[in-house]
Amino acid sequence: MARVRARPNDLSVGEMAARAGVPVSTLHYYEAEGLIESWRTPANHRRYDRRELRRVAIVRVAQSVGVPLAEIRTVLDRIPRDRAVSAADWAAAAEPWQAMLDERIELMQRLRDQMGHCVGCGCLSLTNCPLYNADDRLGANGAGPRRWLGRPEERESLDD
Numbered sequence: 001m002a003r004v005r006a007r008p009n010d011l012s013v014g015e016m017a018a019r020a021g022v023p024v025s026t027l028h029y030y031e032a033e034g035l036i037e038s039w040r041t042p043a044n045h046r047r048y049d050r051r052e053l054r055r056v057a058i059v060r061v062a063q064s065v066g067v068p069l070a071e072i073r074t075v076l077d078r079i080p081r082d083r084a085v086s087a088a089d090w091a092a093a094a095e096p097w098q099a100m101l102d103e104r105i106e107l108m109q110r111l112r113d114q115m116g117h118c119v120g121c122g123c124l125s126l127t128n129c130p131l132y133n134a135d136d137r138l139g140a141n142g143a144g145p146r147r148w149l150g151r152p153e154e155r156e157s158l159d160d
C-alpha cells in the first residue's frame with residue numbers, strides 16, 4: 001500500500017472482495033504477503049486497481065491446485081507494475097511453472113484414472129496388488145504410493 005492517485009475504475013475493498021469472491025480478510029492477507037497492492041484515498045480509504053483482480057484470481061486458482069504462496073509470489077513478482085501488462089508478460093512470468101504444473105496434471109490424471117488399481121502404497125489390499133507389488137517389493141524403493149510418486153522411470157515401467 002503506497003501510491004496515492006485518483007482512478008475512477010479503482011475498487012473499494014468491499015467491491016474488490018465481492019468481485020474476487022474472497023473475504024476482505026483474504027485481501028488483507030494477500031496484501032501483507034506482497035501478492036497484491038492497494039492505495040489510500042486522502043480520506044484514508046483503501047482502493048484497488050482493477051488489475052489486482054487478475055492477481056487475486058491467479059493466486060486463488062494456483063492455491064487450489066496446491067502451488068505454495070512463495071512460488072505464486074515468484075511469478076507475480078515478474079509481472080511489471082509500471083506499465084500495461086500483455087499476455088506475453090503473463091506467459092513469460094508463468095514459464096517457470098510449466099514443469100511443475102505438468103507434473104501436477106499427470107498426478108491428478110493418475111488419481112482420477114487409477115483409483116481402482118494398485119498404486120504401490122504397501123497396503124496389498126487389492127486383488128491386483130500381487131501382480132503389481134508382490135510382497136511389497138516397491139517399498140524397497142521408498143515411502144508412499146510408488147506407482148504414483150516414484151521416479152518417472154519407476155512409474156513408466158509399472159504402467160498398465
Ligand code: FES
Nearest residue numbers: 118121122123124
Ligand atoms: S494398492 Fe496398496 S500396494 Fe497395491
